[in-house]
Every structure is written in C-alpha cells, then in structure tokens.
Amino acid sequence: ARCMPLLADPDRMRDIGCAALDVLRAEPRADPDRIAAVGYGTGGAIALELGRHGVDLRAIGTVNALTTGRPGEAARIRCPVWAGVGSEDPIMPPAQRDAFTAEMQAAGVDWRLVVYGGALHAFHHPPVDHAVVPGVGHHPLHAQRAWRDVVGLLAECLPVTD
Template sequence: MTTVTTRTVTYPADGLTMVGHLALPAGDGRRPAVLIGPEGPGLNDFQRRRADALAELGYVALAFDLHGGRWFTDPEEMLARVTPLLADPDRMREIGHAALDVVRAEPRTDPARMAAIGYGTGGAIALELGRDGTDLRAIGTVNALTTGRPGEAARIRCPVWAGVGSEDPIMPPAQRDAFAAEMQAAGVDWRLVVYGGALHAFHHPPVDQNVVPGVGHHPKHARRAWQDIVALLTECLPVTE
C-alpha cells in the first residue's frame, strides 16, 4: 500500500471558513489532482477516505467542504441550507473555485491536469465548474443530474460521467432525461449509468442520522460506482511519473 500524507486545510468560501481534507500521494513530483465534493449533509470521514484512496492511486485529492466544517444530521436543517445553494449556480461555482484554488496552491499539483467528482450537492458543484468553462480533464457525479442555465453546458471542456439509482425519487426519470438532453444538445462527451434498484445516496454507507425517504445504501452498486469513477479518472487523467 502506498503511503499517503493527509492534512486539514482551511479556506474561505460562501462567507464561511471551509475545512477540507487534502491527501497527497507518496513521492515529491507533481501529480494530477482531483476535487471530491460531498453530498448535502457535508464532508465526513467517508469522503475523506475517498480522498485517501485516490492519493493511494497517485492523485493529489481534496475532499472539499460545503458548510464551514458542519455535517448536518437533521435533514430539514440540511435542506434549509442546501436548497437555496442548489438554486444558485454562482454560489456553487464560488465554493468549487475556492476548493480549486487550494489544490492549485499545493506544490504537488500539476495545475494542467485536474478533475472534479462529487456526490449529490458536491456533484452539482462539479458540474457547475464545468459549465463555468473551468479547465478540467473529467467530471464525475453520483446522484447529481442537475441541469444548468441555458446554453452554459456548451462550455464544458471534458468528458462527463454520471451515475444514478433507478429508484431515486430525488433524481427521477424526468430529471435524467433533462440532464441527458442538456448534455447532448451541448455536444458534451457524456455517459449516464443507471444502477438498477438503487435509491438516492446509494453510494453512502449507513450513518447515525435521520434519513429522508428515498435514501438507502446499496453496497454492490456503491462498489461499482466507485470503480466507474476510478475508470473515468484512469482514462481521462492517468497518473504518470
């Protein structure tokens, strides 16, 4: 197993002091970098471990923050913050660009080789970075088939991979169709994988919190979605010495 180095990073965004988790691969050379955006409740150890796993594969990885170090256990409190955020592309982009700035400032990062992946709200932020014309090599989202402002998807400069559960009531078939139509009309290199029988947030292990209806873990598809994301990065953002 490759030795990785991790540290907590703080940085300003959205009027808050964000608390991210940066994982660095072994060695001292420059490496491609990946942003990891968490789901609506915020950054927790699950996404921190994802950053560590990507660092093991040779990437500089930042699991970024959404809520100034908070992780919401109350769904209503979480939705009160996340709902207006998801309705405001400029706020989402601000959060994403602030995280990108942290990654770019890391000496181990090759700033010409970066990608953004995310889950739920974090995936919506990854997509908005693409719609903002950010120079990314790949965008990967799980449970985030959000559509953007008209015409802005044409600014996406990289392949987009998206995964969703077939039984996700938060991202239902109509939302899938709208996302696909937006990507296709914009000429994006896009893929959508529908995981049969999976609910919303199927990727996330059970946690000790109140869970909204339509949310549930699907271990088999969670593994498959992670493998698909790693395959996307391997294709579009290979680690080279």
C-alpha cells in the same frame, strides 16, 4: 435544508468550487494541467457547475447529482462527464435524468450516464443511526460499482505517466 438553497444558486456553487480549486492549485504537488472534479450529491452538482463555468478540467464525475444548468452553459464543458444515479432515486427521477442527458447531448458534451438498478438516492452512503430523508438508502454493491466507474473515468482522462 442546507443543500436545497445551494443547489438553486449556481453562482454560489461556482464560487465554492472555484475557491476549492484555488486551494488545490496552491498545493505545490498539484499539477494544474491534470485536474478533475468528482463529487457526490451537492459536490457533484458543484463539479458540473465548474464545467458549465468553463473551468479547464480533464473530467467531471457526479454521483446522485444530475442538475441542469442555465441554457447554453453546458457548451462550456470541455471534458468528459460521467454521471451515476439510482433507478429508484425519487430526488433524481427519470424526468431529471432526461433533462440532464438532453442538456449534455445538445451541448455536444462527451457524456455517460449509468443508472444503477434498484438503487435509491445516496446509495453510496453507508447506513447511519438516525432517520434519513425518504428515498435515501445504501446499496453496497452499487456503491462499489459507482466508485469503480469513477476510478475508470479518472484512469481514462488522467492516465498515469512517468
């Protein structure tokens, strides 16, 4: 109930993402030239909106958030985008995956999409002791794989230097 209105408001997501970046950039140990945005679910949608907003990022990673933006705004993304989603995710179904990949392709973005076979929405999240939204389910193997893929994206785009 809290996420859906936010996901429908790209400007609000951008405001939240930019506020988080302001906090990060104020950290003396942060290197403002080596920032990536990675998020799961709504956080991934915010990461994508930062890119569509033209924020200077080295990479964008999103798990379970294949949101599409306003026409033409993906052309502002100037870094690689990695996205991961479960094949059985009813919240991010094949039509949503197709719309996301079409948007990235049309904008000339360096993008990758990994579809994890048999995984539902929020497959990365460990089981909880209360009812969850239908279509949500933990998949421990794919959760580990997605994390390794995110780490690989960061290693590629933010290599460790001495």
